[in-house]
Structures are given as structure tokens and as C-alpha cells.
Amino acid sequence: MTIPDAFHDHNFGRLTLRVAQSEGDLAQVAQLRRVRFRGNRGADLDRFDPLCDHLLITEAETEGALACARLRLLDGPALDECYSAQYYDLSPLVRARLRALELGRVCIADDRRQDPDILRALLAGIARRAEAQSVDLLIGCASFKGDEPGRHKAALGWLRARHTGPAELCPAKRDPLAFDLPQPGDIADQKGAMQSIPPLLRMYLGMGGWVSDHAVRDPNLDTLHVFTAVEIARIPPNRKRLLMGMAQSR
Template structure:
């Protein structure tokens, strides 16, 4: 994937171990260090899936600072779904029938010193190029809610339950040992509070027709609550698809 420049930021692939370590360091800072006020210059977030993925770095063109990062896992079809990170947390047997190429997006994070909205737009520009080049039919991943206290997310989870449930033919089933069930009806979500507590990447998915699992899972090692998220490329509204391709151009 070639470099992409958008205003202040550029996206480029990680080119070696130093780049990968920088991404792992930023991931630790965003998911663990910054949330808990910890400072450990040697700490990194790393797992076995790093070796399977391509890693993309989002850099500030002015300072050269690493402002964000994410990783991509390309799958030829749903038959390969068990090799994904998400399959550790969800039973994705139903998605094995998905006939087209798939891309798992993971570990998206933004340095606390940078604007998330500008970086998110830059990331979507790079993703759009990659989706078109790969001919992917589905984007998916685990959207991460910060922390491990589900009590703050009742409105978000209720809105996901009511408005954004996966089609039955793709709906993930339970696998994780610690599951967070969405609030049962008749709880009605406060829409503004729900949107305010959703991760920005998840909100982007949902505005393009994305869908989610019917439950969340607890990841205490990473300090997050994951919600499986999928988006069929063919279901993206045509106006939004045109806007993404203009952004990627």
C-alpha cells in the first residue's frame, strides 16, 4: 500500500521492526497507559496476530510524530474467519459462509495529543483504497469501549440492540468466558448519551450501514469491552461511497 497524504497527516505501511514497535508502543499508551496514568517507556501492546497483519502508521507530517495506527488482516473469504483476532472472542461460524474477500480492522488508536476526527478521516481514505484494491466485500473487527465497567454504556448498548443488530445469517454467537449482555427491553436509550459513549470508529461503521453482535465481551488484559462490528461494502450508501472515494483520491 503506497503512502497517502491528507492535509496534516500521512498514512504509510510499517516497514520493519522499529515501525512495528512504535505502533505497539502507541497501542499500549492509548489502551492502557493513558487510561490508567501509567508511564512505562518499555511497555508495548503485542500479540500473535501482529505477525499476520499489515500495520499502518498515521504520522503528523509537520512533526513526524506517530499520531495513530491500526492493523489489517486480509482474508480470501469467510472460510478463513477462524484466523481472525475477533474469532478469539466470538463464535463466527455463520460468517464462514461469506463468499467474498474480507478485511479485519484492529487496534485502531489515536495519540492523546492529536485530533481523532482528522485522523479518522485519513484512516478511512487509506482503508477505501485498500478495500477497492482487494475487492473486499466485508469489513469487520472488534470495536473497543474503554474500560471494563459496563455500567457506563447502557444507553449505547441499548441503541445497538434496537437499531444495529447483525442480520441473523451473520450474527455472531457467544464464545468468550466473560460476556456483557445488552440491556433487555423495554429500556429505551438516550440517543445523545449513547452516541457520546460510542467509540468514533464504531460510529463511522454505523453511519455506513454497519451492524453489531447482540452482546459484548470483556477483555480485562487490554482493559476494554469489545463489540463485534461488521459492514458489508455493498450496503454502504452510494453517496457515502462516492464521498469516501473522493477522500481516497
């Protein structure tokens, strides 16, 4: 993917966001992913990495990556050949002729996960890319830690009741480990159910995002995930202004 010069290096106060290009940059991304997704026990690499751009956030006073995410611009049939399409049948999005930016492997260093500026900088970088490349929607797989469905029943029921996507765009099942989101029933602790949704997914939902009507277990990473999409045109105007304001600031 060709990267405009404007995306190579962007400052957010003490933080710098750039697209990883050098071997050193890519090594920082690989190490952060190794720790966050594999417990520092083996590389977290796959066949999609060479097809993607890797955003990297660093700080002058700190060694190593503070956060990273990988992005891939997708048009037409390419949508059904992306990472998410391993698990979900994305033919509805292909038929709709939508231009998507796939987000994946979004992670923040363990000791900096409470630093709101890092997530804001990462979001601003993604917003700049989406705006510059005329993207219709952001897509990806939003994960829950632990692949036992019963552990996440309340959160998944909440998603089914309030946040499943439109029938004309929602993906169909593809993976043998897919299962329907559970019926919400009577969720007595609505606040608890909402808070048990991973922060990144809550953020996407806050931007008007939606999820698939089913989830997929991933024993390899000890997670389960739902397909997640954010239609750019449906992001609330105040949220969009905030994101683009951050994206344009230095």
C-alpha cells in the same frame, strides 16, 4: 500479505499514510499502541501482529506516529482464525464465503484526537485497501472503555434496539465473558445514549454497519467490545463516494 506499491506511501495534505515496513516504522506503531492501550506500562503486542499489515500516519513536523491501525485480509476458513474469532464464533461468515478485511488496534495519539484530518486519512487508506482487494465487509471488535457492563447499559441497549446484525451473519457466543446486550427499555435520553457510543463505532454505524447481539468483557484491556461489521455493498452511496474521493486524492 503482499502490498501493492500504491499503498506504500500516500499523501493527504500535511499527512502521510503508509504501510509500516521498516523497524523504525514498526517501532512508532508499537509506541503509540503502548501509550494508548497500555497506559505506557508494557508492550501491546500479540500473536496476530506478524500476520497483519500496519497502517501508519505521520506528519513531517511531528515526531512519532499520529495514528495507526492493523489490517488483515481474510478468506473462508481463515475468518475463524483471526483476532475477532477468539471472542466470537464467526462460522456464519465462513459459511457465507465472504471476503473480509479485519481492522484492529485503531488508535490516534491523545493530543491529536480532535484533528478530523487524521481520522479521514486513516479511513481513506482503509477504503483504498478494501476497494483494491475486492472486500465484502470490514470486521473488528469495537471497544468501550471500562469493562463493567452497567456503565454502558444505555449505549448497549441502543445498539440492541437499532443496530444488531442479520441473523444469518451475526456471530454466536464463544467467549466465557460474553453477555447479551441489555434490553433497551425506555431510553429517555436517546441523544445521550447515542453519544456514549465510542466515536469509531458511531462512524461504522454511520456507514451502515451492524453489531453482534452480545458483547464480551476484556479485563486485560479494561474494555468491553462488540463484534462490528460493515458490509461494503450497504455503505450509503454518498458516504462511499466521499471515502473513495478522499482515497484517490493527493
